[in-house]
Amino acid sequence: MNLSIALYNQEMVDDFLSALDLIDGPKEVIIGFKEISRFFSFTKEECLKECARLKEKNVLVYLQWDVLMTENIFQSVFHSLKSQGLLTNELFSGIRVQDPGALQSLKEINYEGDIHLLCEQGNHNLLGLKSWYNIWPEKIKRIILSPELPGTKVLEYAMALPCDCEILSWGPILLFYTPRALVSPLYGQDEDEIHVLGTSEESPHKGFPIRENVHGTFMLNTKDKFIFDELFLEPDLLKSSLLKQKNLFWRLDFIEGPGEVTFAQIFKGLKNPLESIEELKRQYVRSVTKGFFRVNKTDVLFKKLKNSRLQDRSGDYLGEIVDVKKKKHLGLLIKSPNNSLKLGDRLRLMSPEGNEKVLTVEYMQDALKNGITEATDGDIVFVSPVGGISIRSMVYLDNSLS
Amino acid sequence: MTHWVPELLAPAGSLEKLKVAVSYGADAVYLGGQKFGLRSAADNFTPSELREGVRFAHLHGSQVYVVLNSFLHDQDFEGLPEFLSLLEDCNVDAVIVSDRGVIEAIKEHSDLVIHLSTQASCLNAAAAKLWKDLGVSRIVLGREVSIDEAKRIKEKVDIELEMFVHGSMCMAYSGNCVISNYTQGRDSNRGGCAHSCRFEYSLTKNDEEKKYAHFMSSKDLQGIRQLDEFINAGIDSLKVEGRMKSHHYAGTISKVYSEALSFYKNSGSFMSDDLYRWEEELSKVSHRSYTSASLEHTAGFDSIFDERQHVSSEANMAAIILEAKEDQYILAEVRSPFHVGDTLEYLPFNGEAIISKVDSIIDASGESFEKSRPGMLLRLPAIKGARAYNIIRVYPGGQL
Numbered sequence: 001m002n003l004s005i006a007l008y009n010q011e012m013v014d015d016f017l018s019a020l021d022l023i024d025g026p027k028e029v030i031i032g033f034k035e036i037s038r039f040f041s042f043t044k045e046e047c048l049k050e051c052a053r054l055k056e057k058n059v060l061v062y063l064q065w066d067v068l069m070t071e072n073i074f075q076s077v078f079h080s081l082k083s084q085g086l087l088t089n090e091l092f093s094g095i096r097v098q099d100p101g102a103l104q105s106l107k108e109i110n111y112e113g114d115i116h117l118l119c120e121q122g123n124h125n126l127l128g129l130k131s132w133y134n135i136w137p138e139k140i141k142r143i144i145l146s147p148e149l150p151g152t153k154v155l156e157y158a159m160a161l162p163c164d165c166e167i168l169s170w171g172p173i174l175l176f177y178t179p180r181a182l183v184s185p186l187y188g189q190d191e192d193e194i195h196v197l198g199t200s201e202e203s204p205h206k207g208f209p210i211r212e213n214v215h216g217t218f219m220l221n222t223k224d225k226f227i228f229d230e231l232f233l234e235p236d237l238l239k240s241s242l243l244k245q246k247n248l249f250w251r252l253d254f255i256e257g258p259g260e261v262t263f264a265q266i267f268k269g270l271k272n273p274l275e276s277i278e279e280l281k282r283q284y285v286r287s288v289t290k291g292f293f294r295v296n297k298t299d300v301l302f303k304k305l306k307n308s309r310l311q312d313r314s315g316d317y318l319g320e321i322v323d324v325k326k327k328k329h330l331g332l333l334i335k336s337p338n339n340s341l342k343l344g345d346r347l348r349l350m351s352p353e354g355n356e357k358v359l360t361v362e363y364m365q366d367a368l369k370n371g372i373t374e375a376t377d378g379d380i381v382f383v384s385p386v387g388g389i390s391i392r393s394m395v396y397l398d399n400s401l402s
Numbered sequence: 403m404t405h406w407v408p409e410l411l412a413p414a415g416s417l418e419k420l421k422v423a424v425s426y427g428a429d430a431v432y433l434g435g436q437k438f439g440l441r442s443a444a445d446n447f448t449p450s451e452l453r454e455g456v457r458f459a460h461l462h463g464s465q466v467y468v469v470l471n472s473f474l475h476d477q478d479f480e481g482l483p484e485f486l487s488l489l490e491d492c493n494v495d496a497v498i499v500s501d502r503g504v505i506e507a508i509k510e511h512s513d514l515v516i517h518l519s520t521q522a523s524c525l526n527a528a529a530a531k532l533w534k535d536l537g538v539s540r541i542v543l544g545r546e547v548s549i550d551e552a553k554r555i556k557e558k559v560d561i562e563l564e565m566f567v568h569g570s571m572c573m574a575y576s577g578n579c580v581i582s583n584y585t586q587g588r589d590s591n592r593g594g595c596a597h598s599c600r601f602e603y604s605l606t607k608n609d610e611e612k613k614y615a616h617f618m619s620s621k622d623l624q625g626i627r628q629l630d631e632f633i634n635a636g637i638d639s640l641k642v643e644g645r646m647k648s649h650h651y652a653g654t655i656s657k658v659y660s661e662a663l664s665f666y667k668n669s670g671s672f673m674s675d676d677l678y679r680w681e682e683e684l685s686k687v688s689h690r691s692y693t694s695a696s697l698e699h700t701a702g703f704d705s706i707f708d709e710r711q712h713v714s715s716e717a718n719m720a721a722i723i724l725e726a727k728e729d730q731y732i733l734a735e736v737r738s739p740f741h742v743g744d745t746l747e748y749l750p751f752n753g754e755a756i757i758s759k760v761d762s763i764i765d766a767s768g769e770s771f772e773k774s775r776p777g778m779l780l781r782l783p784a785i786k787g788a789r790a791y792n793i794i795r796v797y798p799g800g801q802l
């Protein structure tokens with residue numbers, strides 16, 4: 001099983017390195033620094049120092065650049081990364097980017113390291129993922145898949161893509177990211193980073209972790225993603241194929257820290273999953289969910305909301321009923337540029353409920369009750385009333401007898 | 403001599419709203435078909451409505467863009483090639499897309515012009531260059547980009563740029579919010595957003611006392627005072643948000659911004675006495691408090707909407723004119739009730755509103771009423787210059 005792990009602070013790096021002294025662990029880590037990474041606590045200097053320590057243990061270190069940046073900041077950050085030699089493959093084995101601008105800029109300087117492309121937001125089809133990969137096949141070595149994908153899709157994509165794939169397996173799920181500072185104004189401005197829990201009466205879920213830092217405000221799901229129980233404890237053909245898939249990486253990503261559990265326990269536990277998974281889950285403290293790993297049906301509810309009105313306005317369409325006065329008249333607004341209404345025409349009227357009626361136009365009047373003989377696009381005419389026909393009924397010329 | 407101004411792009415949530423927006427001066431409208439767009443609850447266009455909408459818009463010299471801005475899952479591609487053929491057949495002027503896969507499908511199955519949706523959060527020149535190379539001909543920039551930054555992007559990349567000038571705003575980087583997915587089982591990137599950012603939250607920090615706030619809710623964008631900056635930056639299109647909003651909104655916003663832009667077109671400036679009137683008009687449609695968000699500076703705390711501080715200056719739309727017979731009468735469909743004695747305000751396509759008092763309420767059959775009710779077809783006295791799709795507002799009790 002290929003593991004990848006994000007190390008957000010000094011404590012995590014220390015814990016990771018001491019775990020490696022005890023047990024075989026992940027061969028690669030993700031690290032970042034405050035200027036370009038959303039959640040890492042390191043300064044650039046600290047990050048480089050930790051990177052060197054990790055490389056001493058023969059661990060591949062990937063730099064995370066996941067902060068989204070508008071033009072002015074983007075330019076200044078990119079130039080500073082370049083001028084400080086951070087965009088060579090000497091320090092980091094590769095770089096992880098989400099912004100297509102970062103990908104483009106790395107391409108323009110012919111970046112030598114590997115690129116891991118973060119496709120976690122809104123990338124849920126193979127056509128799109130393949131075309132991201134095809135932007136720079138020589139350098140894009142990994143695609144980080146959306147945490148919303150079900151296991152079947154993770155396997156399908158890993159099998160179809162000619163590069164590595166990665167999926168969040170254990171850790172918080174990011175729900176929301178804005179560059180605006182939303183929390184600090186409520187508490188005063190003196191903190192670099194603020195963590196709060198948010199609860200709304202209007203949401204069925206309580207206690208969303210919300211954190212604000214220099215890059216903006218982030219909301220996390222109330223439950224973290226955890227799919228190792230599903231993978232190991234409920235085996236089937238899909239899960240065994242997933243576990244055998246050579247180019248698939250499983251990411252451990254503890255933005256909020258690993259709780260009571262140590263990395264040594266985690267790595268050991270994942271080697272003996274049958275005995276350890278439930279215990280790891282228990283020690284983790286935070287509640288967990290499989291998310292959409294079994295199935296993603298997030299389109300079902302809103303499909304029901306979609307209106308299924310399929311009203312035909314082609315061919316013999318004439319207009320719409322805009323007024324119904326019982327026993328007096330129907331007001332008909334002519335809306336077709338192609339058809340006009342003449343005395344003696346036969347009309348087919350279709351109510352929104354599906355009632356169909358026919359009417360032969362024996363008289364037509366305007367709103368001052370003047371008789372008229374022809375009406376065209378934009379005119380409203382009044383014709384004899386027809387039962388069962390309401391406002392918004394569609395009107396067609398009925399040529400079936402001609 | 404006339405001066406260059408950007409296109410005004412208005413929302414068209416339905417065929418009737420399209421006609422209203424175009425009649426009130428929108429240079430282009432955007433709308434959704436029955437599938438593939440993000441506004442699942444909007445009154446999306448059927449194929450024949452689409453055909454009629456394009457015909458009407460083109461007849462009035464306006465363009466039509468169709469949104470295909472959902473982020474699709476594999477199974478959602480079903481029917482896309484056929485829908486693209488329909489759009490080509492209807493002569494739509496462009497499609498607005500977010501998903502990388504959808505762009506590929508469009509290139510494979512059609513020659514449609516592709517605009518990149520704001521959902522793709524294009525924020526910088528390097529990203530714009532990449533999207534251009536992928537076949538996109540216009541980019542709707544992320545709402546976090548300032549006009550000044552947009553100008554720099556424009557200088558570096560030869561591509562059409564579109565920016566939001568007015569309307570509600572997603573608080574998140576567009577495409578980067580999945581609150582509804584996890585809390586309501588509705589995919590916000592496929593039209594299911596439950597607007598959880600508008601909720602009131604109680605916040606707890608270190609077990610301290612709770613604070614109650616609509617802390618994630620954004621004020622609405624208003625960029626009327628930044629129009630000259632948009633023009634100086636060479637922004638090609640100014641977009642108004644709001645396919646779900648009313649006819650009143652579609653008409654008023656289109657009228658105000660198109661009047662302002664045509665004033666500039668003729669005079670080369672916005673130094674108009676009408677500026678205050680335009681702002682006042684914008685305050686009459688349904689809205690949260692206004693902000694210029696990130697158009698000039700990074701959006702700050704003053705861009706957050708606290709419902710409790712809101713003072714409404716909104717007006718009600720009383721009716722929409724369906725037929726206007728010069729010197730004879732007007733037939734108007736009632737949208738909200740009004741009484742004899744109330745004041746009506748007719749909003750012509752150009753120029754100032756016309757005020758009139760309601761002396762009587764007569765329906766199309768000639769019957770008199772003290773009060774109108776929604777859906778009624780009323781016969782009103784003729785007003786010079788009144789046209790079909792003009793909006794009529796009401797002010798209760800004779801007060802404006």
Ligand code: SF4
Pocket residue numbers: 571572573574579580581582590595596597598599600
């Ligand atoms: S909940 Fe708010 S921030 Fe999230 S997608 Fe919907 S409008 Fe945007």
